Amino acid sequence: MVAGEFMKYLKERILQDGKIFPGEVLKVSSFLNHQIDNDLLDQIGNHVSNLFANEKITKIMTIEASGIAIACYVARYLRTPVLFAKKEKTSNVSDNVYSAQVVSYTHKKTSTIVVDKEFLTKDDKVLLVDDFLARGEALRGLISLIDQAQATLVGCAIAIEKGYQGGGDQLRAQGVRVESLAIIDSMTADSITFRE
Amino acid sequence: MVAGEFMKYLKERILQDGKIFPGEVLKVSSFLNHQIDNDLLDQIGNHVSNLFANEKITKIMTIEASGIAIACYVARYLRTPVLFAKKEKTSNVSDNVYSAQVVSYTHKKTSTIVVDKEFLTKDDKVLLVDDFLARGEALRGLISLIDQAQATLVGCAIAIEKGYQGGGDQLRAQGVRVESLAIIDSMTADSITFRE
Numbered sequence: 494m495v496a497g498e499f500m501k502y503l504k505e506r507i508l509q510d511g512k513i514f515p516g517e518v519l520k521v522s523s524f525l526n527h528q529i530d531n532d533l534l535d536q537i538g539n540h541v542s543n544l545f546a547n548e549k550i551t552k553i554m555t556i557e558a559s560g561i562a563i564a565c566y567v568a569r570y571l572r573t574p575v576l577f578a579k580k581e582k583t584s585n586v587s588d589n590v591y592s593a594q595v596v597s598y599t600h601k602k603t604s605t606i607v608v609d610k611e612f613l614t615k616d617d618k619v620l621l622v623d624d625f626l627a628r629g630e631a632l633r634g635l636i637s638l639i640d641q642a643q644a645t646l647v648g649c650a651i652a653i654e655k656g657y658q659g660g661g662d663q664l665r666a667q668g669v670r671v672e673s674l675a676i677i678d679s680m681t682a683d684s685i686t687f688r689e
Numbered sequence: 690m691v692a693g694e695f696m697k698y699l700k701e702r703i704l705q706d707g708k709i710f711p712g713e714v715l716k717v718s719s720f721l722n723h724q725i726d727n728d729l730l731d732q733i734g735n736h737v738s739n740l741f742a743n744e745k746i747t748k749i750m751t752i753e754a755s756g757i758a759i760a761c762y763v764a765r766y767l768r769t770p771v772l773f774a775k776k777e778k779t780s781n782v783s784d785n786v787y788s789a790q791v792v793s794y795t796h797k798k799t800s801t802i803v804v805d806k807e808f809l810t811k812d813d814k815v816l817l818v819d820d821f822l823a824r825g826e827a828l829r830g831l832i833s834l835i836d837q838a839q840a841t842l843v844g845c846a847i848a849i850e851k852g853y854q855g856g857g858d859q860l861r862a863q864g865v866r867v868e869s870l871a872i873i874d875s876m877t878a879d880s881i882t883f884r885e
């Protein structure tokens with residue numbers, strides 16, 4: 494599928510299979526982050542890799558658990574390693590990791606995310622990948638890890654951005670390249686409006 | 690790489706990059722479950738898919754987080770969806786999920802794992818995939834979910850089995866097809882012996 498067609502197809506899938514719950518929660522667990530549609534994810538991987546093909550990316554980073562699948566499908570096309578930040582139960586972390594705090598508004602809790610210092614260095618050119626972007630907390634945590642390692646952030650690739658929560662536009666205003674395949678500008682109990 | 694060569698290569702990678710910690714803990718976080726080596730995982734996906742090519746598998750199942758990557762690389766070759774069981778913080782789960790208890794000896798805790806009933810049905814022929822197999826707790830939890838859904842278990846594909854912890858052989862004795870790409874029969878502070 495060419496890019497335009499694919500973006501249209503993804504939006505159709507969100508409309509068709511997504512379920513809206515109170516509190517502006519959109520569940521796409523039938524194809525994106527519980528059950529994973531192999532063909533769709535392969536298309537996402539292909540599309541994202543085309544967007545960043547010229548960037549000499551050395552590593553794709555995400556956070557466990559729901560970002561891992563997309564990261565792997567992108568890695569297949571860019572032929573780079575994936576590094577997923579782990580969520581720690583405590584904020585007591587060892588000396589050999591970079592760590593950051595991430596607030597999840599959906600799950601109403603704060604996690605400490607960590608990556609082993611050995612796997613993220615100043616020579617890395619990193620593409621961040623995730624399934625959702627809302628307030629941008631997860632991306633900001635990952636960017637902090639990249640900064641601590643003095644690595645280079647190339648950009649962020651997101652499957653579904655909740656545009657109305659502002660995280661994506663805030664990062665763009667700071668000069669971060671954020672590519673979201675579908676941006677939701679508003680959502681009610683029975684409708685979804687995408688950004689053109 | 691043909692199968693024999695690949696199995697040999699995987700063992701070499703484990704010897705070269707694996708780190709042994711007290712308590713018979715083997716860390717392979719440089720290529721398998723923190724940082725992910727795209728080329729290696731692609732080979733694993735290819736190899737596992739060949740083993741189960743004639744089984745008409747409809748779904749690949751694993752548990753978050755470290756099984757997701759392997760599951761996705763296998764799914765690419767078998768062209769099936771992936772379903773990853775989620776770990777819940779509480780044992781209070783809703784009516785629309787199948788659930789099971791899984792003890793992690795490594796992390797010294799019990800988790801409740803769940804899958805949405807909608808995504809696992811009696812028509813499914815399921816391949817279980819995971820990065821590690823030790824006492825078999827995770828696989829038994831996943832098999833319980835499959836049984837609850839009256840789905841069919843085709844077999845299990847594992848990257849690294851700790852043979853000396855007995856989980857794999859116990860499942861084999863019960864008639865479950867368990868295919869492990871590398872089986873460790875013993876491990877000391879500075880050596881690893883693989884099963885022939």
